[in-house]
Amino acid sequence: MAKNITPRKENYSQWYLDVIAAGQLADYAPVKGCMVIRPSGFAIWEAMQSRLDRMFKETGHVNASFPLLIPKHFMEREAEHVEGFSPECAVVTHGGGKELEEPLMIRPTSETVIGHMYSQWIQSYRDLPVLINQWCNVLRWEMRTRLFLRTSEFLWQEGHTAHETAEEAQEETLRMLEIYRVFQEEYLAIPVIKGIKSESEKFPGALSTYSVEAMMQDGKALQSGTSHNLGQNFAKAFEIDFLDRNNNQKYVWTTSWGASTRMIGGLIMTHSDDDGLILPPKIAPVQVAIVPIFNNDQERSETQEFADTISNRLKEKIDQLQIKIDSSDNLRPADKFFHWIQQGVPVRIEVGPRDVKKQSAMVARRDIR
Amino acid sequence: MAKNITPRKENYSQWYLDVIAAGQLADYAPVKGCMVIRPSGFAIWEAMQSRLDRMFKETGHVNASFPLLIPKHFMEREAEHVEGFSPECAVVTHGGGKELEEPLMIRPTSETVIGHMYSQWIQSYRDLPVLINQWCNVLRWEMRTRLFLRTSEFLWQEGHTAHETAEEAQEETLRMLEIYRVFQEEYLAIPVIKGIKSESEKFPGALSTYSVEAMMQDGKALQSGTSHNLGQNFAKAFEIDFLDRNNNQKYVWTTSWGASTRMIGGLIMTHSDDDGLILPPKIAPVQVAIVPIFNNDQERSETQEFADTISNRLKEKIDQLQIKIDSSDNLRPADKFFHWIQQGVPVRIEVGPRDVKKQSAMVARRDIR
Missing domain, CATH: 3.30.930.10 (Bira Bifunctional Protein; Domain 2)
Structure with missing residues (x-):
């Protein structure tokens, strides 16, 4: 909460x-x-x-x-x-x-x-x-x-x-x-x-x-x-x-x-719920937020690159999908997740260094959290 | 004038x-x-x-x-x-x-x-x-x-x-x-x-x-x-x-x-000129006006159909082209031309029964009239 x-x-x-x-x-x-x-x-x-x-x-x-x-x-x-x-x-x-x-x-x-x-x-x-x-x-x-x-x-x-x-x-x-x-x-x-x-x-x-x-x-x-x-x-x-x-x-x-x-x-x-805003995908200005997780510069560029790849693939599948990649370095990952939850973004994707290796990612739906 | x-x-x-x-x-x-x-x-x-x-x-x-x-x-x-x-x-x-x-x-x-x-x-x-x-x-x-x-x-x-x-x-x-x-x-x-x-x-x-x-x-x-x-x-x-x-x-x-x-x-x-408005194509809300010319119902449906064909072909060529087909029957063709000239529409296309036969059309540019 x-x-x-x-x-x-x-x-x-x-x-x-x-x-x-x-x-x-x-x-x-x-x-x-x-x-x-x-x-x-x-x-x-x-x-x-x-x-x-x-x-x-x-x-x-x-x-x-x-x-x-x-x-x-x-x-x-x-x-x-x-x-x-x-x-x-x-x-x-x-x-x-x-x-x-x-x-x-x-x-x-x-x-x-x-x-x-x-x-x-x-x-x-x-x-x-x-x-x-x-x-x-x-x-x-x-x-x-x-x-x-x-x-x-x-x-x-x-x-x-x-x-x-x-x-x-x-x-x-x-x-x-x-x-x-x-x-x-x-x-x-x-x-x-x-x-x-x-x-x-x-x-x-x-x-x-x-x-x-x-x-x-x-x-x-x-x-x-x-x-x-x-x-x-x-x-x-x-x-x-x-x-x-x-x-x-x-x-x-x-x-x-x-x-x-x-x-x-x-x-x-x-x-909306006790965590904040929930926006339906068809009206959400941003539908997907991708948060790269990194501890050093190498991880940063790896996860950023993977985030870009995911973003591009999603855009190929769905026309006019609005995606935000949160590459800011002044917040901890947990605070970034929290930010996108409170903004009501329908789908959040988290990618860390291990995800890059496995070519997978954590996907969370805001509405059934 | x-x-x-x-x-x-x-x-x-x-x-x-x-x-x-x-x-x-x-x-x-x-x-x-x-x-x-x-x-x-x-x-x-x-x-x-x-x-x-x-x-x-x-x-x-x-x-x-x-x-x-x-x-x-x-x-x-x-x-x-x-x-x-x-x-x-x-x-x-x-x-x-x-x-x-x-x-x-x-x-x-x-x-x-x-x-x-x-x-x-x-x-x-x-x-x-x-x-x-x-x-x-x-x-x-x-x-x-x-x-x-x-x-x-x-x-x-x-x-x-x-x-x-x-x-x-x-x-x-x-x-x-x-x-x-x-x-x-x-x-x-x-x-x-x-x-x-x-x-x-x-x-x-x-x-x-x-x-x-x-x-x-x-x-x-x-x-x-x-x-x-x-x-x-x-x-x-x-x-x-x-x-x-x-x-x-x-x-x-x-x-x-x-x-x-x-x-x-x-x-x-x-x-604009002494005939009225002239709009540049990139900002004109309507870029092409097509005016079917007809004297009876048969000509009306023929020219209308041909106008539709022209409109569809143009739209295939140019993405997001805005075309208006003026099929109203309360104005004479000359008055319709005049209307679209004064509205500043960049391109006017006129199609009569003879054009349908020849599969051609009269095209007029507003800016060099």
Whole structure:
């Protein structure tokens, strides 16, 4: 059992924070409730992002970038939306050394500003569907924060689509929910349950909200991907209308869906143990760590060479396998093993001078340790 | 000459905006000076980002994420820095429905908050160098804005490194400047000149600032990648010190370097013509557009099939070639050609029924049209 990690049984919340600290995944930022994602944590987010992004593109979605700042009166155009998000907003009142005429809100989500742009871009049914996603940061002022799970600023993707018919919008809503399910199960190895949110829990302004939720080790459910059928609420508020196939002016039907850095929190709470992080191979930024063990320079070069050979052979077998050879000389082998265990690397290979002679190696799987 | 684009000779500024509009690259956002990057424009940024990111990683850099909001007193810790950036800052004064005790600034750049984190992460020479980059949005309040070239919010990457010695920091500063040169010349096909900025033009808080600059079609230089040797200024302001190899407490030497969505502006102004955008093949999100020409259903399926064959053969020859077959039936062929010309796609292939019989095709290069 790792000395730098509180056992789950003793204090589950502290265990969670200790795993993050030991894995050097994230720190709190100087601004209350905000987060610094360190390189080891960010590599996990990059892996998630690249796989999810591919799934979005395979279903015809494209990426774009919408602004961080939203005029206050935009937020007010959809009644439920402003009521839901106003208490969580960060407000910019000064810019360029002057007080602004109208306060600006840092986006807590972008339905309003994207709705405004869609009203300009969409004229006819030929412009539909619009299938746009963005990867960005958003801000929701939080009183009680926890790294990854609930932070005032977080990173996410928000998809925003516009459709000709109610049926298409509902299909899209469920299609993206299914992508979240597949992603969580196949890449993160997290079994999830798909479901619809109650009236009180749904997204402010949505017709209906669906989510995927998973059971964490403390027996609590964690929501980690949501998909909203927004009906015509935002279309009416932002006048997103179009000329349909019969030459009638109609409102579009919109959806939005998002997944965030919270997924990293879910990943930690699903797989990790009292020794630290455990990462599933498909999402691990490094899948194999090879540790050469040596006592002198000759052994060092022998084991290093053998480690290179193993690495090359593995890469020949498995395309795009990420391997790290830990040749640093400032840590003892046991400390290196410990490091890679706490980083959650799925497979660890140890090679000493005797292994070189026998052309064998010790292989350890992190998940069944 | 395209009717929707003002000729360069007539009005260079209007030409620039017309090329962006015709290519559907970007729009102004509802908040003054901010920008919406549309899917066609964002695909260019994604292409830039993936290639630059690979170059950064090949030189040992890793990505991380630092917070959007910076406490006001952080900005004030380096004298030149606060003087340089304060007039450009957007200030958050309210959050969660309350006035904040200390105003927060939206990052115009992240030296201060990253310096604060580095002071906690760096203890000994063994922790050095720290080679971190982040891809994010920043805000600098601008009075006169131009899409991509000068917007209040923009997307960029900012690298921030910490080193043991002055020599290493200077090497890093020049290494990253050289990466910008190579990237601009080899991927964007923009010849640049490397140089050092004058005392009055250097980054607020830097020892020295280097940049790559290119000559635009209007005879003006555009700066599109900067690399700063920050000396020990931020190390002293944020107390980033370490135990060196002789057990002495020393300040680190830091650098920072960045390139932004402004590069898209430079790309437009270097290559485009009076018909619209021209994209160099290595950065074009779509390299080949194939337009089947047909008058009836039989011709349609024949030309479509032939287009597929051409596409497959090209993909066999060139790995990762991005090809778009334009089978839409709501535009005349001439309008489709026009569309792909304005989008800047490097190669256009036209296939009609006679081409199918002759097993040939018309191929047009965008850049020598």
